[in-house]
Amino acid sequence: MNQIGGFFEMWNPVLLLVVVVVGYVYRRFVAKGNGKSAEVEPVTVVQQLSFYSGLVLFYIGQGSPINYIGHHYLFSMHMLQQTVLYLIVPICFWLGTPAWVLRPLMRNVVFRGLFSFFSRPLIALFLFNMLFSIYHMPLVMDNLMRNDLALLGYHTVLLFTAFMMWFPVFCPIPELNSLNDLKKMAYIFGNGILLTPACALIIFADSVIYDMYANVTVPFAHLSPLDDQQLGGVIMKIIQEIVYGATLAYIFFRWYRRERKEDAELEALENQESMNNQGGNWNRA
Template identity: 25%
Template structure:
């Protein structure tokens, strides 16, 4: 009996060691730098065109180089964050742990998104084109149908609804797990997060916005903080596993499946909420400051 017990203990230890070795092999395969060829190509193309266009604008901008410098810094920062989210071990870690996946999504939506918008890339990309093409591109992008479409999808309410829908719909268990099991679905998920995030930040940070629209943008920032926090709280307090497809992969990071889910919920709830809160407070401060300045100018004119 004693020999049988020792044999069973040895067998269990051997199986556990084999499981650890298998997990190490899987982790080393996914925790790597790089991504699909089209992701790398789009990252390189977006940066190359921006640098070329910004250089051409720099030669023509004599009194606004400080603004161009700030825009370039914002775009470069956003591009680096985007590259880290899509082409670093963070991307692979997202296939092992829900919490790592949430880090990736937050980098896309609340870090890269606003920085890229503040970088004003559309102008730089246009100036990167050959001179003979710019006029045609300008006429095409300012055509009536495209202008109406762009104006509608970048309204604060529309952008808010699209952002809300992308976040909540993709976290429905069968859709989220489909993204874990199919790279094409995963790519679509990330594209929708990035696209709706860019639309949302464009709607609330765009310099073209009127004062009333900026006020609405502040409201949408605070309500976005609430609904993202609500989803994060659901993950945090839930005692059941939403996405069984992860299995026990999170043990590679020293977490149980439930701990991994709760940590992912906290990441969505607290840090993401603080970003929306900070953005809302900064917009509020700027709005109030412009209001005080306008009131002062009006009073001075009367005197």
């Protein structure tokens, strides 16, 4: 493997076209759908930027040279792809999706039943982390890398479980938001614990554990296969810590602001009641 692939292999214009079409549909029917009915709440600029960011990051992870290089040359690029697709992209899409887009789907009994099952916090938590850990077992990953169709199928399932894993944290539908903020923080801690063994296996291995990358000659990097493998584990762990830490901070400060607001409203209500009672006493006097 001494030659880099051509333009179509490196940039995947078909996927780029799909991303552009999805972005146009979102812009045309979601972002500009404000005010058409009482159920349609405005789509904020932040939501739009979040959704478009998810599309861009999805293409970077799946359609840019990161995908090709990660599959053929560098394990570290493959792990970078994994972190983008499974730890960042789902968050962007959930934050950018208004509730009124999903509510019609939830009216379908079959869809709601399947979605509710796979998005249950414990099921979503263990299913994603179990599949992610299995994927990084050397025997499994080596065989998947040799079969493009099987690899695509596994990545599709893994991406679906990643969306389900993040749904309880960034649920866009208030009536389906089953976790309070404290439980969400515990949920994120659990995710971090379950993801650690796969990263540790890769970081602390003293030999190359994946045949796919053992004898690759990289024409543009000065990394040994073992250094590349360890770098991949470090990339995964560092980005995981950043994403989970940012998520915890986001949830904590949102909870803190809401608690302060509720305390201020309660204090104002008590002051108003106190003033009313004093006014009543003066009237009787």
